Amino acid sequence: MQLFFNGLVTGSIIACAAVGITLVYGVLKLVNFAGGDFLTTGAYVAAWLAISGGMSMFIAVPLSMLVVVLLGITLDFLLWSKLRNRQAGQLSQFLAAVGTALILRQVLLFIFGAGVQKFPIDQTKTFKFLGLRAGIGQMSGLVFALSAIIIFAIVITRTSLGKQMRAYSDNPLLASVAGVNVSVIVIATWTINGLMGGLAGVLQGMTQGSFESQMGWSLLLPIFAAVVLGTIGDVYGALFGGLAIGLIMELSTWSGFFGGVSGAYKYLVAFIILTLVLLVKPQGLLGVKARSV
Numbered sequence: 001m002q003l004f005f006n007g008l009v010t011g012s013i014i015a016c017a018a019v020g021i022t023l024v025y026g027v028l029k030l031v032n033f034a035g036g037d038f039l040t041t042g043a044y045v046a047a048w049l050a051i052s053g054g055m056s057m058f059i060a061v062p063l064s065m066l067v068v069v070l071l072g073i074t075l076d077f078l079l080w081s082k083l084r085n086r087q088a089g090q091l092s093q094f095l096a097a098v099g100t101a102l103i104l105r106q107v108l109l110f111i112f113g114a115g116v117q118k119f120p121i122d123q124t125k126t127f128k129f130l131g132l133r134a135g136i137g138q139m140s141g142l143v144f145a146l147s148a149i150i151i152f153a154i155v156i157t158r159t160s161l162g163k164q165m166r167a168y169s170d171n172p173l174l175a176s177v178a179g180v181n182v183s184v185i186v187i188a189t190w191t192i193n194g195l196m197g198g199l200a201g202v203l204q205g206m207t208q209g210s211f212e213s214q215m216g217w218s219l220l221l222p223i224f225a226a227v228v229l230g231t232i233g234d235v236y237g238a239l240f241g242g243l244a245i246g247l248i249m250e251l252s253t254w255s256g257f258f259g260g261v262s263g264a265y266k267y268l269v270a271f272i273i274l275t276l277v278l279l280v281k282p283q284g285l286l287g288v289k290a291r292s293v
Contacts, residue, residue, distance in 0.1 A: 002132055003250050009138045009207060011246020012145035017200035017219065018226040018238040019152060020193035026233035027169045027189045030080060031094045034101035035197060035223065036216030037108070042068045042198030043205040043215065044108055047117045057121065061202050068201075069194030075100060076190055101217075109213050118210045119202075137206035148199055149239060152192065156235060161188055169233070221267055222249065225274035231284030241284075245270055 021035045032038075046064035049055045055063075079100065083093050125136045134142075156162040161184075168175040168185045176182055204219060205211035226245045230237025249266040261269060277284065 003254055004247065005132050005134065006138070007247035007250030008243070009134075009142045009145075009246070010250055011243035012149070013141055013200050013203050013207065013242075014219070014222050014226050014246050015239045015242025016145045016148055016196050016203070017223045018230070018242040019149070019235050020196040020200075021223055022227045022230075022233055022238040023189055023235055024193050025227075026235065027165060027185065028076075028080070028084070029090060029093075031090065031097060032193070033094060033097040033220070034075075034104060035193075036218075036220035037101045037104040038068050038071065038194065038197040038216065039201030039204065039219060040108060040211070040213060040216035041071060041104065042201035043211050044112050044117065045198075046202045047119055047205070047211075048112065050120050057119065061199070064202060065195050065198035068198035069191050072190035072194045073187060076186060081186070105213055105217070112213075114213065116210045116212050117205070119206050121206065123209045135207075135209075137203075137209060141203040141207040144199065145203055148196060152196065152235075153239075155192070165189065218267060221274070222246075222270035225270040225277075228274055228282075229277050229285055234284070237284055245273065248273060 017035065017039055020038075021032055024030050024032045024035075042064045045067045046057070046060045049060035049063055050057050053060070079096055080093060083096060119137075121136055121140075123135060123137060127134045127136075127139055156165070164175070164180045165185055165188060167178070168180050168182070172182070175185075201216060204215060208215070222245050223242075226241035227238055228241070229244060230239070230241030249269050252261040252266060252269045253263055254260050
């Protein structure tokens with residue numbers, strides 16, 4: 001049961017990040033390889049505001065999420081919108097995202113240093129229920145990640161903005177002719193991506209107890225595994241894929257599973273799953289083809 005709970009926490013955080021990644025692809029057709037470093041940015045900014053700025057975490061976290069939103073919108077204005085206007089292929093946009101990730105990681109190292117960062121929370125405080133033990137970081141990760149996922153689902157399915165985003169992702173030209181404001185859709189996409197990604201980065205740092213500049217990079221593999229598992233471009237698939245990947249990664253350490261995988265190799269399990277899905281059913285488990293939002 002403890003491993004199942006741990007997997008649920010990990011999976012919820014991965015699902016949060018995967019939703020943003022797959023939404024960007026579904027709407028803008030961009031494989032955002034810099035998504036992991038967006039997560040790390042959110043964690044760094046929140047920790048800096050809380051420690052150096054003396055802010056409450058309840059203020060620092062939302063502000064850090066807004067910083068990630070602004071980062072995405074700014075990069076789209078300066079880089080990816082220019083590539084789209086020039087009708088650059090997906091490979092060109094992907095390579096631009098890889099370059100952006102490398103630059104952003106170095107900027108974070110320059111600003112915040114290479115040391116390990118920690119949030120000002122009591123990691124020794126634990127909660128016990130149903131025979132399970134959960135740290136304050138884990139409880140925060142589970143509660144806030146699931147809450148964000150529910151809010152996101154409501155926005156996508158129940159609001160006019162969500163319907164316009166789905167229409168644009170299905171047929172950009174037809175949606176534009178029908179009066180959908182493309183600029184609003186682009187900004188909304190990066191806003192949701194930034195909010196979900198920034199929150200995921202903070203929650204991952206809190207769950208781990210500490211983090212450093214490679215945190216987002218190490219999370220990128222399970223995030224993309226979740227996106228592919230649930231069908232690229234399908235936000236509901238990303239939610240399923242994230243929870244599934246998190247549970248499988250944690251349950252793979254169970255001693256009853258051929259002695260259990262070392263915790264250091266959990267990410268290898270995500271890579272194996274990603275490879276198997278690409279070999280057996282590259283369109284993902286939830287669709288016959290890549291779907292849009």
